[in-house]
Amino acid sequence: VAADPISTVEAHPDRHAKIPVPKDMYMDRQNSLGRDYSQLADRERHALALEKVDSEKLTSGPIIGGKLKAGVNAQDVTNPFDTTRVLGHVSEASADDIDAAIDAAARAQIIWDRKGGAGRAPVLRAMADALEADMDRLVALLSREAGKTLNDGVAEVREAADFCRYYAMLAERDFGGPQELKGPVGEINSLVLHGRGIFACISPWNFPLAIFTGQIAAALAAGNAVLAKPAEQTPLIAAEAVRLYYKAGLDANLLALVPGRGETVGAALVSHPGIDGVAFTGGTDTANLINRSLAARPGAIIPFIAETGGLNGMFVDTTALKEQVIDDVILSAFGSSGQRCSALRLLYVPNEAADALIEGLKGALAAQVVGDPTDPSTDIGPVIDADAKAALDAHLKRLKGDAKIIARAELPAGAGKGHLFAPTIAEIPTPDYLEREVFGPILHVCRYEPSKLKETASKLAQRGYGLTLGVHSRIEAFAEEVTRLVPAGNVYINRSIIGAVVGVQPFGGEGLSGTGPKAGGPYSLIRYASEKAISNNISAQGGDPALLNL
Template sequence: MCLAEALLRVPDNETADLLIRDKIAPGDWESHLGKSDSLFVNASTWGLMLTGRVVRMGLAPEWNLQGAIKKIISRSGEPVIRQAIGTAMRMMGGQFVLGRTMREAIRNAREWREKGYRYSFDMLGEAAYTQADAERHLKHYRDAIADIAENYKDDDAPIHGRPSISVKLSAVHPRYEWIKRARVFDELVPVLTDLAIRARRVNIGLTVDAEEADRHELMLDVFAALLENPELKGWNGLGLAVQAYQKRGLPTIHWLIEMARRHGVRIPVRLVKGAYWDTEIKRAQEAGLVDYPVFTRKAATDTSYIACTNAIFAAPDAIYGMFATHNAHTLAAVDVLGAGRDFEFQRLHGMGEALHEHYHAIKNPGVPTRIYAPVGSHEDLLAYLVRRLLENGANSSFVNRMADAEASLDTLVADPVAALAEMTPKRNPRIPLPRDMLGNRVNSQGLLWSDPPRAEPLLAEMKKSLERLPLAAPIIGGREKADLPAPVTDPSDRTRVIGQVALAGPAEAKEALDLAYKAQGDWDRLGGDGRAKILEHAADLFEQNRASLMALIVREGGKTLPTAISELREAVDFLRYYASEARKNFAPQAMPGPTGESNELTLHGKGVFACISPWNFPLAIFTGQVAGALAAGNAVLAKPAAPTPLIAAAAVRLLHQAGVPVDVLHLLPGSGSKIGAAIFPDPRLAGIVLTGSTEAATVINRALAARDGPIATVIAETGGQNAMIVDSTALPEQVARDAVTSAFDSAGQRCSALRVLFLQDDVADKMLDMVLGAADELRLGDPFDLATDVGPVINESARETLEQHAEKMTRQAKLLKKLPLRPEHKNGVFFPPHVFAIESISVLEREVFGPILHVVRYSAGHLDKVCEAINATGYGLTLGIHTRIESTAAFIRDRVKVGNVYVNRNQIGAVVGVQPFGGEGLSGTGPKAGGPHYLQRMALERTFTVNTTASGGNAALLSSS
């Protein structure tokens, strides 16, 4: 089978991006990918010979880590473990990093240079989260170019034979993201242009490294801007890395060919398979994407690599190929395909040495090899090292398999095209599509804002939906009572009217309770499956109307665009999750018992529930409360928060459209005290579901307890004094990212938001500098602007409370950071993020609901006291832990009494059915929202027993004998 045919047999969902984005008709693939598999038969034979030699010689590196550690441990009187770990890190650093400084790296490179190897130097360092880090990395790149130029000034080789430098764009700009595209072009493009000009002046190539898939479009835009710069015109040293595991790999090659010919240059392309595959799979699942940006089988990636190779060799005038591989078959295939052409191989420093050495020994000298060599201090090594070890330690990795004594040579060099052709299905069945990852229910749809074909139409539809001013009014029995409506305004601009609201009073509340009480029985008798179908239909309607719902979340709730789509997805997840739970748990359950008797257990709704939801999640929590009560067979009086009635009204209309009877679900926007006074004393009200302050929950609980009649059910999710504990082993970049996100996302107006950050003294200064620097990169503004990170707080009352607390902390504590407000914020209810240093969490008397972070330092030996201090607040909602030591995480988990604990990630954004959410103590009653015990709390149990022998005997028992 020819290569083109093999690739075309991959299902559409694996090749759609390749075909559509590059506008390649299926019939044209033959010319792009080659006409015969004979080349790959030769490559397999060639690879077999090469691999055999390498295996016989052995792959073990020339250092013995285990032996070195044992040698140190045998010494007496020294800090054994610290010495051993230090030596291990130095040895691994020497294996994978060419040098701590550029000059040291150039000195260490001499041995390989004398053997004919070229170098591409990469300045070690992960993505920058602060401007200071970005500037530090940028200085390293500039100094590196100068050092390379000085040490290679006598090298008169043409540009592709000279050393080069590789640049990671996320390292030189703290917000290298699609949502910051304008800022990237204003700030990053000039910086990168300057680096490229410096490299051109000294005849050094510069390659832009590829990163995560959601940066791909932005990377191409930045690269195009460099090609168009007059000072780089005609320069053949500007290169780009292309990842073959991306479905956009081949179209990217064709785009580069077009750009090279348009600008009259030959672009160096480093073709790699990719190092973030597991991350891409996880991110796509978390984001609810339609499909994965990468291939789900290793054979598909290897086939894509060969297809890209063919495309590169088909355009020698436009592309200079640089093929990075440690795989013998891949190396052999490229060697065969590129016979007589000008190209090079690449390998990582410290890896693939034996393979490339034997290749050059056989070919003598063969195609040149360039070593991709990281340069930097050992403190920057960890993230790079982990990625390399995971990448090459994976079961599918050639490096891993070649070290396996039981792996046959034929298997090691098997043709990936033939292997892919034989696979059924072509997609990896162990990796379900993101929509199918949850098993018994469909995952909610998401999107990447960096995907313009999907994001731009959604934004346009959202803006169009705002042209009509919606109305929120009491919806009772399906009728909307729009008496004396008042304007609803946008918290980001109080001069902007976005709709109208009419309020319900005691009369409307009592009417709704009358209708709900009468209708609840029929709704309960519909059964779990019947109710589930309606809720699932509602979920579909929510997704179909996501533009209008998201527009209201942004304009009425003040949420940013990324948080708006997250909230919509959470609402959809609630509907589908509670539908699946109703179907599973509300069917009759047969119970064991004596012969001649049947016993059945059934769950039923308790009656009428009042669902009182907050403004901070005006769609997600509102929908979750209502969907849970409905799924359990209850009728619902939905009371939305006063600032966000429009979103609630839109949700109720969609639920009615889906089939929820109008007498079962009623909407009561209005004063909580007036509505409560009308319905709380009524014994027909079976229960309350509340998300709000601890004080409000206490008042409601007392009101219900004071009445006569059945004891009401109260489910309350209340406040939190949420902490994050960071020890000395945590990665500063991760801490900065997760702390800033947890504290300031949604303007800190999340139940789960980080309020108190505990930093271990040993690392507090460095961690705090990075957190404060990352906070500096946040932008306050209109939440409908994709570049906005922090929107407004909900209203003037909220802002006044935050200002009072900030004034108090400014007097009693130390202000570390306060972001500025700009003139364009004057019409909105904006409160900038603040960071304060405090002595103890005990100085905080109650939850501060907004973008204020408090920092407490602690000593390494006092971790138990930190746990005690957190427990002493009485709150127990969320806790973040950042540590690389499992026993530390376990120690904290066993002591801190909180509902949700998150390790080495942010502590917001709990996913329905994955991380059920809810606290304990002053933070709520439980059970957790989005968890398997939620519906049972709103249900009552009944048993039904029948004596089957009463009609004349036990026929079943008699027949069994």
């Protein structure tokens, strides 16, 4: 060492000009703002926002042309942590509401599409600003309605804002005008992207703001209008997001909220002749139903963009740093109460290292705080509803019968008021024990013999999913081999397998896990658009003027 590095840094205390501040770290878009709940000021802002949300009578229902309609089949919306608490009410969109929304959207979409990417981008950036300005209220709503912990809520608002800014950038880049294509002398050839018409955006409850907002932002960026159907469990957050889009300057006729059940409102949207494309995030079985319904429609073949579940595994070898593995496994398996499609379901550990790693996981799980998601100290909140908890209880019963329960986290007093499920680690007897995704805070550990890595990995690959995959190793060849053996849209090496960042880790799977294109990636908007190639034989007008300027 030629010089003491500490002294060198101290001699130059100013920020290096080539290192961007966090806000500018992504270069092509502004980074989103966050919150730090270790700071008293942020905790106080959260408490005030929560108090205000709790004092309001929240309402959701069909919003068409910017106006809340009466709808049908009004129901209470309750808190998954305490189901005795009624947060608000929601009414379902009727067939007439859907028709009215499509009629209004069809007229507005033509004008919106003609604005081009540069004309649409400011609205999306204004939406990102509106989300950040309303962050404390949105985090409070996410905690109350979706059971999100505060840090998960902040991450979700940030992701929603990131989607808006990123898609605004793509709109300007890809929809800014004709793209010139090289051809022979005497011809001008170009490619133009434009909107398809009206998209139905069907979003899930596990990311009721980020995915809901992101689907809409992608469709709008490409020049479409949107009818958005949120998950049945989270209509209040969706209504808040729609109102923020209007506040950001979006023509209210371009975006309608149509809440309701999948078998009624969802089916009506998918079969409606006025819908020109469908974006869906949710279960694989539901995606297959939508796909079959679209295939049976008369008329034009329309695009179907689906992001579905995953049977996600992580492979560890004996060179991996144990402490790093434990941190990443706990976050990947139990973050968001295990209710992420990217969450870790299967942990494969070599026999030689298994006992020590399992002991570490037991200790780490015991340190997790399970409870009220509005409390800044809570690590893991409730699952979304009674059906979700019942499915986990049924799977736990199976595990107790033919697997080994390693550890379960403690539940707080009063847990019976809501849908808290004790996070669980179980050791399974064979690598093909799981046939499909178990959606919640259960981690399955499977020992393997390193000499049988290929056989073990093939058992996971044969299930047909392909969303996220994790590898922990200090040997590059091991990571490369696992990546080759197990199909996955997102591969994470020596880190957690959740928390994809817009524009940095474009998210989406293959096989049973989705159709693509990935959300938050450079190709996200292409399926929302139509392409038009224009070829002009200018020699027919007397020659190519470009030849005069060689």
